[in-house]
Amino acid sequence: MKMRVFCAELVKMNAIWAVKPDVTLRGVPVYKGLLKPAAQKSLVMALRNVVQAAPLYTPVVASGKAMSVRMTSAGRFGWFSDRSGYRYLAEHPSGTPWPGIPPQLLKLWHQLTGLTREPDCCLINFYSEGAKMGLHQDRDEADFSWPVLSLSLGDDGLFRVGNTSRSGKTESLWLSSGDVVLLQGDKRLVWHGVDRIRYQSSGLLPAGGRINVTLRVVA
Numbered sequence: 001m002k003m004r005v006f007c008a009e010l011v012k013m014n015a016i017w018a019v020k021p022d023v024t025l026r027g028v029p030v031y032k033g034l035l036k037p038a039a040q041k042s043l044v045m046a047l048r049n050v051v052q053a054a055p056l057y058t059p060v061v062a063s064g065k066a067m068s069v070r071m072t073s074a075g076r077f078g079w080f081s082d083r084s085g086y087r088y089l090a091e092h093p094s095g096t097p098w099p100g101i102p103p104q105l106l107k108l109w110h111q112l113t114g115l116t117r118e119p120d121c122c123l124i125n126f127y128s129e130g131a132k133m134g135l136h137q138d139r140d141e142a143d144f145s146w147p148v149l150s151l152s153l154g155d156d157g158l159f160r161v162g163n164t165s166r167s168g169k170t171e172s173l174w175l176s177s178g179d180v181v182l183l184q185g186d187k188r189l190v191w192h193g194v195d196r197i198r199y200q201s202s203g204l205l206p207a208g209g210r211i212n213v214t215l216r217v218v219a
């Protein structure tokens with residue numbers, strides 16, 4: 001995306017993108033508790049509707065190994081992986097359309113990024129007890145100048161961030177329910193992952209577990 005287009009995309013009014021993050025982790029901004037408890041509860045209800053329409057599945061990586069995280073998506077595209085590799089699909093693997101992205105997430109996206117452009121995908125990751133996500137880059141999207149907004153709900157997750165190359169020092173931080181992370185600019189392609197969760201550390205989900213949603217511009 002050209003800089004002029006990007007500037008035209010910025011919503012100057014009502015944007016909270018100029019607000020300083022509470023913490024940065026290797027330069028990645030982390031907004032602690034940005035989504036308040038009542039908003040978290042109503043979002044969980046909206047996400048339950050998404051999961052009802054587009055059930056969680058267990059992605060498999062190219063080696064044939066199943067990921068420990070279960071996933072689904074909302075929006076125009078959903079992220080999927082099987083032995084053929086990672087990709088975005090225009091439909092849920094069952095053939096049904098992806099449901100719409102919950103409006104409260106779109107509002108958060110516009111407010112925090114200052115962009116008028118909507119995300120194409122809301123990827124929903126569900127971490128049950130023992131689930132984790134290895135270090136990776138988010139690079140299945142067409143244009144890395146768009147940010148990725150990541151929101152945590154439910155149990156705490158130990159989030160690890162490295163560098164834009166696979167090697168080098170990494171640092172980690174516990175993400176709690178309501179925390180938001182933005183991968184953008186020169187941090188858009190940092191390697192990141194979740195080492196583990198603190199199962200049942202939050203009362204948001206009655207049966208425990210952690211939800212992570214990421215909003216992405218895909219095409």
Ligand SMILES: O=C(O)CCC(=O)C(=O)O
Pocket residue numbers: 123125133138150152157159192193194212214
């Ligand atoms: O669960 C998280 O906080 C990170 C999720 C993530 O890295 C991803 O979906 O690519």
